[in-house]
Amino acid sequence: MQQFSKRFKFLFLSTKGLILVAVAMISIVSAIFGMLSGPMAELGISDVIIKSLKMSLEPAEREGRIIILYHVIANAVIAIEVYIINSMLKMKDSQRSSINATVTVGYLFAMIFGLWFAYFGHNYVFHGLFIFGECLMYFGGILFAIALWPWKKEYYIDSKEHSRTKKGLDLERVAFFVMAMGTLGSVLFGAIPGSLTGNGFETFLAENTIRMPNKNVLDLAVIGHLHIMLTQIAIACALIVGKWVNFRGILHKISMPLMIIGTIIITFGVWMVVPFQFIAHMIIYGGSTLILLVGLFLLIFSWGQLIKDRIAEQGIEKPNFFQKIKALLHDPLKFGATWQMLFMNFTTSFIGIFFAVKLDEVIRKWPAREERIELAGHWHILATIIATILLFYIADLYGLKGKTRKWFGWIVIIFSNLAFGAAVVFFMKRLFISEAAQQPLVDTIMILIEIGLGTLLVALGSFMAWRLFDLFKKRGQWSRELEEIKQEVKQ
Helix, strand or coil, rough: CCHHHHHHHHHCHHHHHHHHHHHHHHHHHHCCCCCCCCHHHHHHHHHHHHHHCCCCCCHHHHHHHHHHHHHHHHHHHHHHHHHHHHHCCCCHHHHHHHHHHHHHHHHHHHHHHHHHHHHHCHHHHHHHHHHHEEEEEEHHHHHHHHHCCCCCHHCCCCCCCEECCCCCCEEECCCCHHHHHHHHHHHHHHHHCCCCCHCEEEECCHHHHCCCCCCCCCHHHHHHHHHHHHHHHHHHHHHHHHCCCCCCCCHHHHHHHHHHHHHHHHHHHHHHCCCHHHHHHHHHHHHHHHHHHHHHHHHHHHHHHHHHHHHHHHCCCCCHHHHHHCCCCCCCHHHHHHHHHHHHHHHHHHHHHHHHHHCCHHHCCCCHHHHHHHHHHHHHHHHHHHHHHHHHHHHHHCCCCCCHHHHHHHHHHHHHHHHHHHHHHHHHHHCCCCCCCCCHHHHHHHHHHHHHHHHHHHHHHHHHHHHHHHHCCCCCHHHHHHHHHHHHHCC
C-alpha cells in the first residue's frame, strides 16, 4: 500500500507524473479511436474494435462524436502545457497545486465521460459530467491566468538579457498572460454556440461548410473558435520552447513585444469573424505575421546557441561550415523543436496562404472534396507538429540521454516529416495530376503516411513503455524524481 501511495503521489503531485498521465491518456485514446479511421475501416479493423468494445455508432451522430473526441484530446494537450508553464514560471506553491489539481480532474472527467457518452450509448448523466469536466478546465484556466499576473513586484526581473520594461516588468510573462487571457475568451467563443445546441444551432464539422455561401453567426463563431484555440495552443508551445532554450538577447527583446501584440491582434481578429468576416482575415494575417516573425527569431537564436554551445564543448576555436552543421544536429531534441516550427511553414502556413491567394482562381475549380481534404489535413498536421514539439521537451524533461536520445529524436523528426510531406503532396495533387490518373500516386502517398505515422507511434509507445516499466520498479527513476520533488518542497 505504501508503494502504491508513493506512485500515486508521483503521478498526480509532480510535474513529470502529471505529464506522464496526460500523455498516457492521449496515447490510449488515439490508439483506440484511431482504429475507427478510414484506412482501418478498409482493412476491417474498425469493425472488430466496434464489436469488441460494443460501441454505438449512429451515422447521423458522427459529427458530434468527432467533436467530443477532438475536445478531450485538446483538453489533455492544454493540461500538459499548463503543467509545463507552471513548472517554468514563478508562482506560489499553493497556486501551482490548485491549478494542477483542477485542470487534472477537469480533463479526466471530460475525457472519460465525454467519450463514454459519445461512443458507448447516450447516458446524459455522462454528458453532464463531461460538461462538468470542461467547466473545471475553464475554472483552472482562470486560476492559471490569476497566477500568471505579471504586474506583481516579486515577478519583476532585472536581467539585461531578457525583454522587460525600464521598471523591470517581465514581458515574457506578459506574453504568457496574454495567451492565457486570449484562450479563456476564445473558449467562450465556442462554448456559447455549443450551449445553444437544439435551439438554433446544429452540430457540424467546419470543413463541411467551406462552400456554403451563407453562414450564420453561430457557424462563424464555431469556425473561429476552432482556429483560435489551435493558434493559442501553438503560441503557448512557442513560449515554452523559448523558456526551454533560454531565449535571450536582442532577438528576445524584439520578440516578446511582437508576441504580445501579435497574440492580441490575431485573437481579436478571429473574434471579429462574426460581425466583420470580410475584414477579419486581414487583421488575422497581420497578427499571424508578427507571431511567425517571433518563431523565426526563436529559431535563429536557438540554432546559433546550439552551434555555439557544442563548439565550445568540443574546444574548436575556428569551426568550419561542416563542423557547425554537425554541432547544430548534435542534439535532435532541441534542434527538432525549432526545426518542426520551420517545417510547419512548408506543410501548413505556406500551403494555407497559397489556398487563400488562389482560392477563386484555382481552388474553387476543384471538386469540393479536394478543398475539404486540405482544410482538415491542415489542422491535423498543425496539431500533430505541436504534439511532436512538446514531446521533444517532455523527452528532455525525463532525462533521455545518449544514443537513446538521438535515436528517439531523429525517428520523430524524420518519420513525422515523411508523413506530413506526403500529406502535402496529397493535398496539392490536383495541381499536377488528373483525377483519372491519380490512383498510383495516392496509393504510394498513403503507404508513406502510414509508415511515417506508424513509426512515430512506435517511438511514442516505446517511450511510454519505458516509463511504465519504470513505475513497476521499486527503486526506479520515478522514485528518484519523487525525492527531488520532496527536496524542492523542503527548500
